[in-house]
Amino acid sequence: MPEWVNIIIRSLALIAILFFMIKWLGTKQLSQLNIFDAISGVVLGGIVTIHTVDPTSNFAYALIAMFIWFIVPYGVEFISLKSKSFRNFAQGKSTVFIQDGKIMEDNLKKKGYSTDDLLEKLRDNNVFLASDVEFAVLEPSGTLSILPKRENLPLTAKDLGFKLAPKKEPQTIIMDGKVLLEPLANLSLNTNWLETELTKLNVSIENVFLGQADNDGQLTVDLYDDKIAVPEPTEKPLLFATMKKCQADLELFALATENEESKALYERNSKKVQKAIDTIFPYLN
Structure with a gap:
């Protein structure tokens, strides 16, 4: 067999094996590298490279080495799920950098972080003043999680006393000109x-x-031709405006009539429409 054919076959085989090994180790390895994840990723890649470019190497040795470097991280991950102390040892644990608005200098030194490193991490979280932070912790993955001081937190609808309707994620129902059923x-x-x-x-x-639709059935689309303007959904604004007009008309009729029975009927129905508007208002905004 020609060497170039041998290299192609070995490459495809090792790539397939490596793919399934990484998949079995879990997607966590791709987003949150700990010590064992980083080591196993580098070594597995090295094994694949060496036994791919060297046709004279024993293919069975490559499989044995890859199996060992697969089973060790897998075992570490399994034991980590069962034991908190082992998980702290193998994957590390969180370290507090800021507590009660004060920087913990000793913890910074333990992790080898300088003041510039801390400020850089804060800027990554859109915080430019350390005094704006109530609590900050360095996660084992290397990311810095922060809790701003209460006065620096953005206002929410709950803070303002607004009641909002529950909202689910929108669904993509058209992609590349095809309907997704x-x-x-x-x-x-x-x-x-x-x-x-x-x-x-x-x-x-x-x-x-x-094309995407939300839980209220409003459709928004993006066309292939960017020069064509597509109108925004108007169902909700139109419904709200129509209901307000009906309520205002009922009030106007109540003021215009001299018949007491009709006036009471208009006023009663006006209050009912206003109550309906108040009920559905969170769903229309």
């Missing part, structure tokens, strides 16, 4: 609804690069 069904919608909404926008499915 499963996300559409997740919203309890169908293709007839989609065709109707696209007709309102005067576009066809084939011209849509990306």
